[in-house]
Amino acid sequence: MAQVASYYGLLEPKESGRQIILRDASSKLRIEFTRSEKAARIMGWTFYLSFPVVEIKDRPMVSVYDVRNVIDAILHPGERRDPAVLETIVLDPSGGGREIGIKTPHITEKDLTLDVSNRLAAKLSAAGFKVVLTRKDDSTVSPADRQKTATAVSGEAIFLSLRAASGSPATHGFETSTLPPAGTPATSESDSENIDKKFHAGNINDRESLALAAVLQSSVVSSLKIPDLGIRRARFAELRDINLPAAVCRLGHLSNKEEALKLASPEYREAIAENLLAGIRRYAAYLSFNLEKRREEERLRPLQFGNIRAEDSEIDGGSGGERVFLHVPLKAAPGVFVEREKVEVQIYLFERVNNEELDLSTANPPKDEWLSILPDWKATREEILAVTYFRPPFAPPEQKLYGKRAYYGYVARLVYDGKVVDEASFPQNLNRCLFYFTAVFPRR
Known part of the structure; x- marks a missing residue:
């Protein structure tokens, strides 16, 4: 301590x-x-x-x-390398159709979550955000379809799942959950060897998800003056495989009679939606903190990445080997003399293992070459680095040891004169998790 x-x-x-x-x-x-x-x-x-x-x-x-x-x-919420503008909110009301969820004489979970989602969606749209709902009516939606809806979203976005809770009749209040960081137990789990140690796509935005949960929880609890049941860690399936900052809000305990009656009130549901909007606005402010400063830094940097193109292909008739080719343009700022010996491009390749977790690639060290014989950014303000990764097929013992692997994405880091001047990644925001694989204690 x-x-x-x-x-x-x-x-x-x-x-x-x-x-x-x-x-x-x-x-x-x-x-x-x-x-x-x-x-x-x-x-x-x-x-x-x-x-x-x-x-x-x-x-x-x-x-x-x-x-x-x-x-x-x-x-340290403001220590971010990648400030951004929040564009889209994916709302995921639980239940629907034959999936009623928690049922009371006053209201069912599926009706509660859909009503609050629709109210919140209208407020978000009026505030200028794009809104995507995983269900818009009383229909049954599979977990796979919910995930498909979320992963189809492009640009800076968040995922917010709305649920109800049930437990002791005396328990009431509001709680928010995020996915446990890789290698750590959920709040309800003990520390044991059975902990899920996998790094999932949902862990890419661990810090952002916690920030989202914190502002949602505090906005609702402080305004409605209800018990703070805390920001927890839970292994909800909808959080695991979505590469977005994500949180699950439990709007209240339907097992508590007084709270169930409140949740059945349109006025109370309207208040919940209003305060969730306030929390999302606070998250948007957090996300864009220092954005203008970052843009000014970008205008002053000597080099930056252009649009990186990645191509991956199987080799040897689909026996498990892969070749990944990256076309990496580097653009020099107008009037800047670039010293080639000060330029360093770091590429981190990620693979999906057994269609579950993410890991750094086991591919052979990359082969990289400049397309120009002597890149100097004089004749043209753009020089291109070609990077090729090759991972030969695994023999059965290797596949048992390393798992069945497939290319997932990349993080590219541009260093000039010993300083990081640009980062790029695919899928979007994959660079946010790089610290997990490269440092014990991160400082962004």
């Missing part, structure tokens, strides 16, 4: 019984941990850590996973 406090410029930890408190001098930034518990309060809001706080040699410890995936993501 003392190291965490020092790293973030906080005062020495204070302990009171089972509680450990980290704060700054003004107490505006305050983190409250509890020994043996996953729940932590960060700036007044409840976040569920992946692992409980433990005691080692009489010293309270928090997992480095939680420092990286929760604390750093919340305390």
